[in-house]
Amino acid sequence: MSTTVDPVLGPNPNQGDAIADENLKTPRRRIIMASLIGTTIEFYDFYIYATAAVSVFPILFFISDSEGAALLASMATFGAAFVARPLGAVIFGHFGDIIGRKATLVGALLTMGVATFLIGLLPTVYQIGLWAPAMLTLFRFCQGLGLGGEWSGAALLASETARPGKRAQAAMWPQLGAPFGFILANGLFLILAWVYSYDSTSIRALAAEDIDAALADPFLVWGWRIPFLLSVVMVAVGLYVRLRIEETPVFAKALEKKEQAKVPVGEVFKKNWREIILGTFIMLATYGLFYLMTTWILSYAIGSAETGGLGYNYMSFLVLQIIAIVFFAIFVPIAGRLADAFGRRRMLMTTTAGIIVFGLTFGVWLSAESIGSGEDMNVVQMLVFLCVGMALMGLTFGPMSAYLPELFPTNTRYTGSGVAYNFSSILGAALTPFVAVWLVQEYGVWAVGAYLAVLGVLTFISLILSPETSKKSLYSE
Template sequence: MSTTTDPAAQPDPNSADPNAGDRIADENLKTPRRRIIVASLIGTTIEFYDFYIYATAAVSVFPILFFTAEDDGAALLASMATFGAAFVARPLGAVLFGHLGDTIGRKATLVGALLTMGLATFLIGALPTIYQIGLWAPAMLTIFRFCQGLGLGGEWSGAALLASETAKPGKRAQAAMWPQLGAPFGFILANGLFLILAWFYSYDSNAIRALADEDIDAALADPFLVWGWRIPFLLSVVMVGIGLYVRLRIEETPVFAKALENKEKTKVPVGEVFRKNWREIILGTFIMLATYGLFYLMTTWILSYSIAAPGEDGTQGLGYDYMDFLILQVVAIVFFAIFVPVAGRLADTFGRRRMLMVTTAGIMIFGCTFGFWLSAENIGSGEDLNVWQMLIFLCVGMSLMGLTFGPMSAYLPELFPTNTRYTGSGVAYNLSSILGAALTPFVAVWLVQTYAVWAVGLYLALLGALTMISLILSPETSKRSLYTAEKQEG
């Protein structure tokens, strides 16, 4: 069904006007923009909530319940490996849901992605442990984590297109930043809920790990390990129901509907995008690299490093209280949320590429300071930890995260034409997740155990350097028309 009224009155999408696509969206938009904002935001919030509760549990719970090893470090590495399984699945999800999004539409595909993630998350909450069903437990955990990755692989690009393809003229980055806020909001919900439950059950991660080494049966009787950790996973089904209600009440984006009217749909989007836009996929993948590395160092890895018991040389961990550290993370994530809309405005004012290059330089400098911020000699450990120094470190990292993540939902989709935009942006975004996110917590744990915490910062600086090279080679896209079925030159 066409969404246009008088075709002769429509702006020419092939004109030199960079806002032609945005004007098509603005003039033919049937769904109230407020509802679109809610639909894009609530969906990504739920998806990221589901994703992050696994990340938190992978550090504090799963090494005890789903993995057995001779030492805590090996169990943690095994848990991190299953954590990374979702990132392997995400490019596959981008291809699967990208095909649907570029052929049947953005709306229906977003509903499917939300259901995939929600069902997998709920089932994780109902899983028996390795002590109940043996190796089937980690195997099933890995499968459900893989399904989480499939869902999130199809979610992000669809939500980004829902927002950007309905943007007001000249304000595409500011419109597209709404689904980006789902990341900090989902993180706050996930960690906030874990924090409340850990407080309610008086859960002490370090004490339970020590008890598990001596008497596993006594440790498994802890109420948090029996039921408490399951509650955030099981509650996701309620949130998914709310998300579905909102998303089923929106219309297809006018830009995609116009492409269908002009018979520009391609039968095999993944083949088309790799044939015509392979360069954009490579550039988009590495543009996201530093963003992914920064985020998962500032969330998953820093949690494991901060609560792990210190080694003899002080390099293994800081031995800080699990619940107290979650409070610091929740406070710091607020800075992430604050700087996402700031980044959207800056990207519309100064351009995506210039703004991201400055931010990436900041990330590289930040990485070179890890030894100063986080070495046990400088920050202390256990009850002697310098809490203010840790909080400042987290807030600086999360502020940079907001600045680098905010424009991505505009920049990556703008690299691709309408008929392969869902697939292209999703593949680039999620291929980067393997390099920048799946490997990062695992590599960081190994670097600390092998060298020291300064090596983790140099790893982040290296990721930033690769991103900087990609930005230098990439075009500025803020003046591109969003409505196009052909590859555009910068």
């Protein structure tokens, strides 16, 4: 690795990329805002779909005599976005590695925002038949394309402009978009459910007896559409912020030297296939944990006994989730500091060991015999479970926006980190809610925790095989 003095890089690249404030064309506060607000909007769009997939879509878009089958169908559609995410990483990564991070981030934001807005305008299966779930799946796929290109670009925007020795702390800002987007999405759903006096559990029971009466509920008529339609306002704000930033110094230097790859996806698979595999499995436990703690746990908590659920009140459980997500947000910056102080690899190995142990305790935490069901559910026990899971989530998710990009060279970093991150989404996120619902119905809730523990073991092995990257320069070697 080169150790020559560089006016931008500084005297010792092995200590990280020293990018001084005077070398940045865009103030750091604007960079932080651009990386944070974009991912917040993207994750907001993603989560409102996840919440609706549990509480609304099984009734409005999937006709079935079995409540469990309708929920499984809705979860399968939820997973369509994760199939699209690697494709989005390739498409947006191609342009991000050739023309730059800024323009590509704008395109990713627009793709996600338009798809989300159109979901809010969709007619239901009772109005246009099978075209409704087909169009829902299509727009969900487009959401995945946008998010597939969003994360890696936002991570590079933050990490490629970081101060020396603080790259993980700088890169944690786009990671905060996940809990912030979740709070916005579920907080809005909670307010709307309260305004419309909507209870998902009772509405599902009513739908099984009299679907016409259930469909007359104002929340199902148009209340659920409001969060989707409001996304257009948030996208406009995001575009305003992102259009006011400049290209990162790291990519600008690569552009000046004409170091871009002609076909980034081809080059990264040829030269960095090992890093793609490692990065995919490094993210595996993180994805599994998050979608168990958000999407699946909601379906389990409010689901009826027929689906193996606890039958708890929908609105009350959303409150518990929003409280717990605060722990996610708190531990993301803590993780960034720890990753800079002790290294990405050691910090993540410790956290992953905690995730494995946590998974093996699911039966103790969540079985109906242990926690109760319906209004008799032990609320304190559920809240502690959620907070522990979300704290672990913050610790494992926080360093990823530094660690994954650091595995790849400048000219394929957008594509490589995006592909690894989004390949992992198929294995760890797309399948997880679907598999978890099936496991509960067939074996019980302990099996869901065992599934998480297996994901954790695979991640732990990948971390053992991976290099430490905290002192690596992001500039081309």
